[in-house]
Structure formats: C-alpha cells, structure tokens
Amino acid sequence: MSKVKSFQLIMIAMVILIFFPLIGQSKVKDMDNLKAPDVISIDLPAPPSSNEMPSVDFLHALHNEAADGKCAECHLEKEGTFVFKFKRTDTAPTMELYHDNCISCHIKTGDAGKKSGPLAAECRSCHGRELAPAQTAWKKITFDKSLHALHEQSKDIKPLDTSHTDNCSACHHKFNTKTKQTYYVQGEEESCAYCHKATDADDIRAIRHASHDSCVACHVRLRNQEVAAGPISCKGCHEAGEQAKIKVVKDIPRMKRNQPDEAFMAGMASKSDTPKYLMNPVAFNHKRHETTVESCKACHHDTLKKCSECHTPKGDDNGKFVRLEQAMHMGGKSQSCIGCHDNMTRNADCAGCHDLMPKGRMDDDSCVTCHNIENNRVVIDGKIQKASAKQTVAMRSGKYTRVKTDQIPETVVIGE
Numbered sequence: 394m395s396k397v398k399s400f401q402l403i404m405i406a407m408v409i410l411i412f413f414p415l416i417g418q419s420k421v422k423d424m425d426n427l428k429a430p431d432v433i434s435i436d437l438p439a440p441p442s443s444n445e446m447p448s449v450d451f452l453h454a455l456h457n458e459a460a461d462g463k464c465a466e467c468h469l470e471k472e473g474t475f476v477f478k479f480k481r482t483d484t485a486p487t488m489e490l491y492h493d494n495c496i497s498c499h500i501k502t503g504d505a506g507k508k509s510g511p512l513a514a515e516c517r518s519c520h521g522r523e524l525a526p527a528q529t530a531w532k533k534i535t536f537d538k539s540l541h542a543l544h545e546q547s548k549d550i551k552p553l554d555t556s557h558t559d560n561c562s563a564c565h566h567k568f569n570t571k572t573k574q575t576y577y578v579q580g581e582e583e584s585c586a587y588c589h590k591a592t593d594a595d596d597i598r599a600i601r602h603a604s605h606d607s608c609v610a611c612h613v614r615l616r617n618q619e620v621a622a623g624p625i626s627c628k629g630c631h632e633a634g635e636q637a638k639i640k641v642v643k644d645i646p647r648m649k650r651n652q653p654d655e656a657f658m659a660g661m662a663s664k665s666d667t668p669k670y671l672m673n674p675v676a677f678n679h680k681r682h683e684t685t686v687e688s689c690k691a692c693h694h695d696t697l698k699k700c701s702e703c704h705t706p707k708g709d710d711n712g713k714f715v716r717l718e719q720a721m722h723m724g725g726k727s728q729s730c731i732g733c734h735d736n737m738t739r740n741a742d743c744a745g746c747h748d749l750m751p752k753g754r755m756d757d758d759s760c761v762t763c764h765n766i767e768n769n770r771v772v773i774d775g776k777i778q779k780a781s782a783k784q785t786v787a788m789r790s791g792k793y794t795r796v797k798t799d800q801i802p803e804t805v806v807i808g809e
Contacts, residue, residue, distance in 0.1 A: 447521030676785035
C-alpha cells in the first residue's frame with residue numbers, strides 16, 4: 394500500500410473518531426435541553442451598573458400548583474380580566490419586581506412550613522439552573538378549522554354586540570392607531586396572526602402574548618362561572634397528549650367571511666385593440682379548496698384580500714413585486730398553487746407513484762388543467778368574470794366525480 398493511501402486512511406479514521414462522538418453528544422444534549430410545555434424563560438437586560446445574569450427557566454405548572462391554581466397570586470386584573478404578566482399590567486418588567494415578589498413569596502411559603510424556593514443570595518439556584526430532561530416537549534397549537542368551529546358554535550362565548558347572531562366579535566377586531574382602541578367590523582374578520590406577529594411591534598402584542606391574554610383569560614373567566622371551557626394550563630394547549638384530547642369537529646361548517654364559491658383569475662394581457670390574456674384565465678374552485686386545507690392561511694399568507702390585490706399581473710410594492718403569475722407558480726412555496734400541489738404528491742398516498750414520474754417542464758396539457766376558461770379575451774366586468782368562473786367550475790364538477798374511499802380496490806392487475 395502506498396504512503397499516500399496510508400495517510401488518507403489515517404486521516405479518515407481520525408475524522409471519524411473525533412467528529413462522530415461529538416455529533417452524538419450534541420444530539421443527546423439537544424434532547425436534554427428540550428423544554429417542557431410549562432417552562433417560561435425570564436431574561437431581563439442587566440442594569441447599567443451590574444453584570445448580566447443568566448436567564449431563569451420558570452416552572453409555571455409547579456408554581457401554579459403551589460398557588461392552588463389561583464392566578465391572582467401572580468397576575469393582576471385589568472378591565473375584569475387577568476393580564477398574564479407578572480405582577481403588572483402595562484409597565485415594563487424589572488429585576489426588583491421579580492426579586493421582591495418572588496423572594497417574599499418564598500419566605501412566606503417557607504414560614505408556613507411548606508417546601509419553598511430560593512431566597513436572597515442564592516442567585517444560581519434560579520439563574521442558569523439546569524432543569525431535568527423534559528418528559529414531553531412544548532408543541533405549538535394550531536387554531537385550525539375544527540377548533541374555530543368549536544368556538545363559533547359555543548353558546549357560552551357571547552358577541553360584543555348582542556344584536557349579532559354570530560359571536561365573531563368576541564375575538565376578532567381591528568386596531569385604531571390614533572385612538573389605540575380595538576373595534577369590530579362585521580364581514581372583515583381575519584386571522585389573529587396577520588397583525589399579531591412573532592414579536593411585539595409598536596402597539597401590537599406578539600401572537601403569544603395576545604393569545605394568552607385573550608384565550609387563557611377567557612377560559613379562566615368561563616371556568617369561574619362554572620362553565621366548561623378550554624385549557625388554562627400550559628400543557629393543556631402545548632403538550633401533544635393533551636392536544637389529542639381536544640374534541641375534533643367532523644362535519645365542519647363553512648366559515649362565514651363573504652368569500653366566493655368560485656374566483657376568476659387572470660394574468661397579463663396583450664396590448665392591442667382587442668386585448669387577450671397571454672394565458673387563458675383560471676376558474677378557481679374556492680369552495681372546494683376550502684375543504685382541503687387546514688385554514689385560510691394555507692393560501693392567504695398575509696391578509697384575506699384577493700390574491701390579485703397584492704400580487705398584480707405586473708407586480709407592485711404591495712406584493713413585494715411578485716407578479717400574480719409568479720405567486721401561483723412558485724415551486725417550494727406552500728402558499729403557491731404549484732408548490733401546494735407538489736407538496737400533496739409527497740403524501741404517503743401519492744408519493745409511491747409520483748416519485749417515479751419523470752420531473753420535467755409542464756406541457757400544454759398540464760396548463761389547461763388549471764387554465765380552464767376557454768375564452769381568453771380580456772374581461773373587465775366583474776359580473777361577467779364571476780359568471781364565467783361559475784359556469785366553468787360547474788361544467789368541470791359534472792365531468793369529474795371523486796371516487797369514494799370504500800370503492801378504491803386494494804389490488805389492481807396491470808397488463809391484462
């Protein structure tokens with residue numbers, strides 16, 4: 394064996410011995426650091442004159458149990474509902490606020506002969522303390538159509554305006570930037586996440602804070618009235634096992650948002666005396682697609698406005714200069730038609746065949762599957778657009794019938 398090959402083998406062996414144990418250790422460490430559903434990280438900036446301490450991982454469930462489930466032990470009320478901030482409503486948190494209240498509570502609990510938490514000068518008992526490995530990890534809860542239906546159908550959730558037959562106003566609102574007040578507009582309800590982003594911004598709370606202040610507070614209020622309500626504990630919403638216990642509505646009614654049954658979608662057009670669309674328009678079966686997605690956000694990623702209001706045929710600043718044609722054909726984007734359809738082919742029921750199909754540029758036959766309105770003359774009149782889409786969808790619905798699951802054979806003989 395040559396010296397060069399020997400040297401190469403030695404180097405490969407060293408790489409395996411050095412890096413593989415590290416990779417294994419990092420995975421174990423990551424597993425150990427999984428945070429339980431009830432762990433809240435308290436991380437305040439250090440005062441200018443002192444050193445910054447590590448954050449505190451606060452065990453909410455443990456403290457809630459010690460307080461006999463009384464939210465008022467740590468949370469104040471404002472306008473008849475709890476504000477889920479520690480011992481404050483609108484003010485910013487401070488180190489003194491936590492130290493004074495937490496330590497005094499620990500002293501009081503200890504004096505009562507009960508097991509209590511750290512006292513003054515026991516800083517590292519809270520700051521930077523390593524928690525035991527979590528038995529279950531925090532899991533995001535999705536407010537899907539089933540969960541929405543449970544709330545919409547509840548007789549215990551009352552609308553703000555008693556003249557309304559629906560209770561949408563109990564949760565949905567808009568924000569007046571001048572008066573700093575929320576208000577409700579019927580028929581313009583949208584997803585909370587459209588305004589409440591991942592972090593606080595100006596006068597708008599992060600989705601996490603808005604959800605706790607509204608949802609959990611409502612659950613607490615209903616339970617205090619001895620009415621069955623949703624979870625009030627961290628794990629009740631954020632633990633996989635507890636999420637599985639939430640009732641699932643099988644026959645979900647269609648959401649009421651003035652949405653169309655069919656939509657006429659068209660892109661760029663030629664410039665002439667008799668302009669024509671460069672591609673035939675699409676008659677989009679909106680009602681049918683509603684039944685196949687988890688929520689409106691599957692397509693409407695930023696607002697419930699029509700796609701073409703942001704993504705215009707030519708593109709503009711409102712849609713970040715992404716043209717309508719581009720938005721609908723972006724592969725890898727779940728909000729795009731092509732991207733969503735591609736994701737569907739990866740499902741277990743579809744991947745067996747679709748993975749074996751050649752991947753290439755779509756042909757004209759593929760295009761007409763969606764670009765199904767035969768007349769490509771430019772139509773300006775909204776009523777004519779709507780009628781054209783409705784007629785096309787009706788014709789296609791009569792032509793294609795979905796096969797019922799119980800009618801699909803288990804085995805098929807090919808080639809006879």
